[in-house]
Amino acid sequence: MTSDEAYPAERESGEGRTGRRGARRAFLAAALRNPGQFGAVAPSSPSLAAVIASVVPTAGAPVVVELGPGTGAMTTAIEARLAPDARHVAIELDPRMVGFLRQAHPGLEVVEGDAVKLHALLAECGIEQADAVVSGLPWALFDEATQVSILAQVASVIGSDGVFATFAYRHGMALAAARRFRRTLHATFAEVVLTPTVWRNMPPAFVYVCRRPRTL
Numbered sequence: 001m002t003s004d005e006a007y008p009a010e011r012e013s014g015e016g017r018t019g020r021r022g023a024r025r026a027f028l029a030a031a032l033r034n035p036g037q038f039g040a041v042a043p044s045s046p047s048l049a050a051v052i053a054s055v056v057p058t059a060g061a062p063v064v065v066e067l068g069p070g071t072g073a074m075t076t077a078i079e080a081r082l083a084p085d086a087r088h089v090a091i092e093l094d095p096r097m098v099g100f101l102r103q104a105h106p107g108l109e110v111v112e113g114d115a116v117k118l119h120a121l122l123a124e125c126g127i128e129q130a131d132a133v134v135s136g137l138p139w140a141l142f143d144e145a146t147q148v149s150i151l152a153q154v155a156s157v158i159g160s161d162g163v164f165a166t167f168a169y170r171h172g173m174a175l176a177a178a179r180r181f182r183r184t185l186h187a188t189f190a191e192v193v194l195t196p197t198v199w200r201n202m203p204p205a206f207v208y209v210c211r212r213p214r215t216l
């Protein structure tokens with residue numbers, strides 16, 4: 001049996017280089033190497049991933065864009081919902097995470113690049129509009145101009161019918177950076193809904209679900 005053939009069973013059992021344990025190890029190594037780009041030491045839990053992925057349409061042929069997929073915790077939950085004709089594009093800055101994702105998720109279109117160039121990166125894939133944009137980006141590590149720029153591009157990509165979802169840690173809600181991000185979300189989208197806290201995540205987190213960009 002080749003290593004490729006062995007891969008799905010390994011992933012299912014959580015073992016192997018691209019299984020859940022391998023993903024946790026790869027994530028921690030990357031986060032320690034580059035803490036200023038990760039903002040977390042462990043991937044999102046399946047519970048948080050399921051909540052954030054719940055915005056992804058289950059029928060038809062939607063275009064779904066994932067920002068900052070890391071080792072693919074949310075990718076797995078998104079893939080589980082997608083019909084065969086859907087398009088799932090992931091934009092990731094860290095080259096090692098890109099390599100990990102390409103091996104672990106062969107059906108995923110992985111683009112190595114900076115989410116701040118969202119329009120240009122999607123244009124290279126022939127994409128102008130997406131039905132859903134799902135983010136695992138560490139917003140608190142970005143300056144305000146970067147947050148505003150990425151969110152403005154997300155808003156134009158989802159248009160009037162799409163949805164944007166991103167998570168935040170509950171313990172950080174009162175921090176100035178989190179309050180500023182929330183203000184920017186409200187300035188960008190007419191509809192910003194917070195989900196209940198997902199306690200089965202380390203640390204506990206919630207999801208912002210945003211629709212109806214104000215610029216349209």
Ligand SMILES: C[S@@+](CC[C@H](N)C(=O)[O-])C[C@H]1O[C@@H](n2cnc3c(N)ncnc32)[C@H](O)[C@@H]1O
Pocket residue numbers: 037038039040042043044067068069070071072073074091092093094097113114115116135136137138
């Ligand atoms: C907190 S991790 C989240 C990973 C995964 N979505 C999860 O929930 O487990 C943040 C990820 O965003 C990536 N990232 C950070 N800045 C980025 C940027 N400007 N463009 C694209 N990816 C970025 C990091 O390399 C990392 O993989």
